[in-house]
Amino acid sequence: MAFNTIIYETNNGIGYITINRPKALNALSEEALTELSEALDMAAKDDDAKVVIITGAGGRAFVAGADISAMQHMTAVEAYDYARLGQTTYNKIQDMPKIVIAAIDGFALGGGCELALACDIRVASAKSQIGIPEVTLGVFPGFAGTQRLPRLVGTGIAKEMLATARKVHADEAKEIGLVNYVVDENPLAKAEELAAQICKNSMSAIALGKKAMNEGMEMELKKGIEHEASLFAVAFTTEDQREGMTAFLEKRPANFK
């Protein structure tokens, strides 16, 4: 499918989604969000995409936020719909039974930070700056940042980032657990290295483990633990479980389909 603002392609088992509005630092207009949503549907179904990497075009930004010019004259009702479009789109990343990696090279602000937060793993280049500066615009994060950021870094840091609007530099982002890795340059190469490692393992087991973590995080601890047992049992209905354990006992590498 041809998109105006998104590029979707696959190579070597990886699905690449590139936000492609470099002149606006990849700000997410309604069109870009809609196309991102469609690209995520494609990636979820695509057997050639075992792992998905999301990145931004142009070398200056991952995504500099929701499109401020699109929001300027929105009514409250339109703003609600826009927030729901962003939120339901990002929820597709959370719900996708595949690992999604954000490769951040530059600004990841507002809706861009929230996009990265929805991903499973974040890799950033040293020049990257991550933040939620919406309060400088008289609004606050509306693409689930108020929910995902405190869950990732804790409420103390999240509230400070919200209220000060400051951009956190890559090294600090690593320190506070906001990103997994910082590389000098080329975060895409690091994301591809992680994707290659992931591709060697059981996709069905990764999907079940991701589901157990996501759903468990929304439950009381002992319920989450019980839920884990149910999903652990599901793993024993898969071909991958038979292959993985047989391969170990036969002292050979597993050959997952």
Ligand code: CAA
């Ligand atoms: N929306 C629309 N356009 C944007 C944009 C955004 N979020 N961010 C950058 N742009 C545009 C600029 O308007 C500019 O366009 P023109 O060339 O046509 O003037 C172009 O991208 C380049 O940006 P700058 O000239 O500002 O570049 P800079 O290097 O001086 O600054 C920046 C870079 C610090 C990232 C700055 O662009 C900036 O602060 N951007 C806005 C960041 C922001 O506030 N994001 C939150 C948006 S609100 C949101 O996301 C709500 C939500 O949670 C749902």
